[in-house]
Amino acid sequence: MADKNQETEWPVRIIRSTQRRKTVGARLENGVLVIRAPAAMSDAELSPIIDNLRQRMRRRSARAAAQTDAELAQRAQELNQKYFGGHLQWRSIRYVTNQNSRFGSCTPEDGTIRLSHRLATMPAWVRDYVLVHELAHLVEGNHGPRFWKLVNRYPLTERARGYLMAVGLEGLDGDPGDLG
Numbered sequence: 001m002a003d004k005n006q007e008t009e010w011p012v013r014i015i016r017s018t019q020r021r022k023t024v025g026a027r028l029e030n031g032v033l034v035i036r037a038p039a040a041m042s043d044a045e046l047s048p049i050i051d052n053l054r055q056r057m058r059r060r061s062a063r064a065a066a067q068t069d070a071e072l073a074q075r076a077q078e079l080n081q082k083y084f085g086g087h088l089q090w091r092s093i094r095y096v097t098n099q100n101s102r103f104g105s106c107t108p109e110d111g112t113i114r115l116s117h118r119l120a121t122m123p124a125w126v127r128d129y130v131l132v133h134e135l136a137h138l139v140e141g142n143h144g145p146r147f148w149k150l151v152n153r154y155p156l157t158e159r160a161r162g163y164l165m166a167v168g169l170e171g172l173d174g175d176p177g178d179l180g
Contacts, residue, residue, distance in 0.1 A: 010057070012050060016041070026053035033057060060121045067120035069094040072131075076113070079131050083153045088138050095120060103164070104130045106137035113138075122163075129160030 010033040020038040024046065027034050033054065037046055073093050080088045091111035099105065099116040106113045113134045119127045132154040140147035151157055 010054070014046070024049050024053070026050075026057060028057060067095065072115065075128065076131050076135065079128060079154075080135060083132055084135060084139070084150075088135055090135075090138060104134045106134040108138050108141050111138070125156045126160045126163050129154055129157055132157075 010031060012033045012035060014035045014037060016037055016039040018039045025036045035050055072095060076093050080086055090113055093113040095117045096114045097117045099114065102116060103119055104115045115130060119130055133151050136147055136150040139150055
């Protein structure tokens with residue numbers, strides 16, 4: 001059987017802009033690879049760039065596909081042990097596809113933690129930050145000082161928050177990705 005990632009061919013939509021001078025960007029939007037390019041760039045110049053971006057998206061998709069709920073639960077247990085002394089308990093932890101304005105949410109009352117599937121394509125240390133953030137909600141349900149004291153046990157908290165801000169997903173209340 002052929003590798004699924006090699007078979008991935010998304011339809012391409014090119015958006016040219018006079019605002020762009022040099023850079024070309026790509027993003028998957030509803031199964032379409034949307035390419036944003038400078039208006040002055042020729043198709044011949046753009047073609048190899050699109051091929052490269054397509055390959056990068058394939059690799060990113062492969063990483064996302066490799067993430068499972070079981071692996072997520074295992075990582076949550078490891079972080080629980082390391083930063084919370086293994087004292088936390090939850091009923092379920094899983095990736096979901098219906099969180100587009102948040103990276104994660106926790107319902108302490110029933111012990112459910114949900115993380116956006118978008119995290120599966122981000123660096124592991126960013127996903128770990130979001131996990132620690134949601135695990136901390138099992139202890140503190142708000143974003144008060146005691147909550148942040150728990151979250152800040154994770155040494156890459158500031159870096160991960162900066163990463164989430166840089167990708168433009170900072171919540172309006174100063175909480176990256178409106179984590180929940």
